[in-house]
Amino acid sequence: MGKKRYDAADYLSYRLLERLLKAQHDGRDVTKTQFWKLPCIADRYLQDELDINVKLPRYWYQYGEILNASAVSDGLFMEKEDTAWEGTRIVLSPGIDDSQFEIGDRDRVGVDRAVHKVVSDFANEDSHRLKGYQYRKYSPTEFIRVFDEFRQQLKMEEPSTTLSDFGEGGEAPSELALKTLDDVYGTYPKDMYGEGYSLFLRWEDTVRMVLEGDDIETASSLTESFWETFSKIELRLKHEQNTPEAQMLRWEQEKSTVISEFRNRLSNIRGDVLAERDDNGDRVLDTISESYSDTVREML
Numbered sequence: 001m002g003k004k005r006y007d008a009a010d011y012l013s014y015r016l017l018e019r020l021l022k023a024q025h026d027g028r029d030v031t032k033t034q035f036w037k038l039p040c041i042a043d044r045y046l047q048d049e050l051d052i053n054v055k056l057p058r059y060w061y062q063y064g065e066i067l068n069a070s071a072v073s074d075g076l077f078m079e080k081e082d083t084a085w086e087g088t089r090i091v092l093s094p095g096i097d098d099s100q101f102e103i104g105d106r107d108r109v110g111v112d113r114a115v116h117k118v119v120s121d122f123a124n125e126d127s128h129r130l131k132g133y134q135y136r137k138y139s140p141t142e143f144i145r146v147f148d149e150f151r152q153q154l155k156m157e158e159p160s161t162t163l164s165d166f167g168e169g170g171e172a173p174s175e176l177a178l179k180t181l182d183d184v185y186g187t188y189p190k191d192m193y194g195e196g197y198s199l200f201l202r203w204e205d206t207v208r209m210v211l212e213g214d215d216i217e218t219a220s221s222l223t224e225s226f227w228e229t230f231s232k233i234e235l236r237l238k239h240e241q242n243t244p245e246a247q248m249l250r251w252e253q254e255k256s257t258v259i260s261e262f263r264n265r266l267s268n269i270r271g272d273v274l275a276e277r278d279d280n281g282d283r284v285l286d287t288i289s290e291s292y293s294d295t296v297r298e299m300l
Helices: 008-023 038-049 105-122 127-138 142-156 173-187 197-212 216-238 245-299
Strands: 058-061 064-067 077-082 087-092
Touching: 008 038, 008 077, 008 087, 008 105, 038 058, 038 064, 038 105, 038 127, 058 216, 064 127, 127 142, 142 173, 142 216, 173 197, 173 216, 197 216, 197 245, 216 245
Parallel strands: none
Antiparallel strands: 058 064, 077 087
16 A cells, blocks of 8 residues: 555545546546636535535635645646647646545545536536636625626727627727726725725726727736736735645735836836827817818918
8 A cells, every 4th residue: 555645635636637537528638727726616515515624725816716736745746738739738647546645534535526526517628617617606705706707808809890899888898898897996895905905096097098098908918917916916815725824925925026017017008098198189289279270261
């Protein structure tokens, strides 16, 4: 019998990956972005439906809740780059078997049950669908769910002027996005995310100006950049479980650098938008001035 070197949380990740590799259609790989989400869904089922807590390390981040892979025991699985589709796949490490896990009978049965459900429900699903499921079902706050709706709205809109791009009331895509931005602003929980509030206000004001200029592509890029920053300074620290203390300390120490880098990018974009507004304003004034001069000449 092999030496027991892994715990119950490791067993959840191991069993899930083992079953996924067998369930994927046509020998399809288990991708990194796919696998990082599925243990979290299984763990929520364990806790909510079976009252079992295996202390899986997980936290909320930019694209949903993910496995804290750096806190999982070394040697359980491996990441391999796949040049065929330019992504990362996850495979089990050689020599891993059930005998190496320290886990009670009740927890083992519960994990196997949770894994069976998750594999049945989500095998072969891509990471985008998994992310959407997590945001709809597990968002820790209403703000997180509404913010993701805003992100998706920006990504879906194309900068064209066909009738299909307008809402039922004739609103342009940018106008529809501005309405959702109002909802984002209205759901921000200042008491929970106090440290990120000033950065949020600066982003909100800037992206509003960008949308008022009908530049959806820049608005989407800026929004994704903000959400990554916000994930680092608020989400992964407020919505986590079983994160090692040393890792939490590193995250805290990284916040000032992360905030500074985003502020610099935001300032550059604001400067460009304001400069463009000034240019447009000058052109409008020039046009009015020329029209006035022509009128005066005609009167004379």
